[in-house]
Amino acid sequence: MKASEGLSRVKSLLGNWATPRELPPQLTWKYAHEPELLGWRIKARNYNTVIANGLFFFWLVVAVWFGFSMHSNFETYDEPVRSLCALLFFSLLIITVLSMTHQRMNFAYRFTKSGAEFCKWKVFPEWTLTFLKGLAAFTAIAFMCMASAYNDPALLIGAIGGSGSVMLTHASMNSARYRDLQTDFHHHTYEWSRFTEVAIDRKQKLVGLEFAWYNDYLNKHSRSTFPLFAKRKAFESILGLVEQHLPNVPRADRYVDRG
Template identity: 65%
Template sequence: MKVSEGLFGVRSLLSYWATPRELPPQLTWKYASEPELLSWRIKARNYNTAVANGMFIFMLFFTLALCFIMYDVYEGTDQPWRTLSCVFFFCLMAFTVSCMTHQRMNFAYRFTASGAEFCEWKNFPEWALRFLTCLAIVTAILFACMATLDRDASYLIYAVIGPAKVMLLRASMNSKVYRDLQTEFHHRTYEWSRFTLVVVDKKQTLVGLEFCWYDDYMNKDSLSTAPLFAKRREFDHLLAFFEERLPHVPRVARHIDRDD
């Protein structure tokens, strides 16, 4: 019984991380007064995941190679600090790279009789600032302990320089310019008549809605496909929903760009 309760708690926590709780105050539904026909919220990677995953694997192997080089360079360092420093460096770099290659955007979709509304937003990762603060504290404590155990005062220099560099990184991330780069809010509204095609991408388990819009820069009409990010088990349900709501709109099977 306790094992099942623990698994349920883990699933609940993962679900909390995977699903945004509510719309931020910067975004509101245009047709909020109308009853919804279908709605859902999800966190998804709105970019080429194959390229990102390949980059992540490459960086892991590159970091592992650096760790072996570090291990040879620190040949004069006593164990276990020699091994711990390499393990700490690998974990830190793997975490940093994963944050870059596995970023997720918040998506919320709402369909009513008047049309469709898509909200996208990315909040500033406050957890990263907390992580860097904790990292600076742990680094200072670690080097202080090494100075005490090895009776080497040079570690005290690292106990100051290491956390100082981490806090400088934290300060740069907390700047207004960086916060603005890491924060996005978008709200798009479409009438049902604007959709010209239902695109089905079975390989990615994605459904897309093609719509026409006027390109002011090119001075002509253009077509774009809005990918609808959803859980894989909802794929067939979405197809059935659009079959009912858009019976006269043709359906085509092809690749969907996730960042369209």
């Protein structure tokens, strides 16, 4: 009775923030025919977020410094032109940095009587191409209007160069190689007996399930830990559910790698 009540509380908690669990066509649940004990979907950063955040703030400072420097050094132009140039540079740099330091992977988890299934996928963000096209058009129109207002042909170069650099970024992101790097699909299925340890990272509020597998490249048995990404407030509930289904598996309070 206690176990069923605990499971109901977990489902209720996860249901408050979980997004729809539909998977992309490339992924399907192996145990879809079995009742779901627990399942949720979340977007998470599956890498060292401390390092990524540090890099982002470093480049943010660099972008702000260059933006102010550009605004101060373009003394031959009026305030609107200087502000637009600084804003354009800042926007391009920050968009580029964000695309590297704040990428998120889609994760979907489903637990059944037979075991656990983990799906993760990343699809190309089409919205970025639309945004870059709009930014290029806005830059070209803004510079041409200012060139006409100030009667300065040099601003036409800014219209061509500014919009051209944005479209160059658009072309590089729209390349087949970049799209392949931004597209990924994985499906992992494990029976409950496969798990050899429950890793508990209380600092990150992250539960990890360790499993054994054979490394064909190194020709030996290896162990890996699959992190269960979830909202921090669901940490204790998920840990309780895992402990109910893996009562005899060792627990370890240790760091869980997000990668």
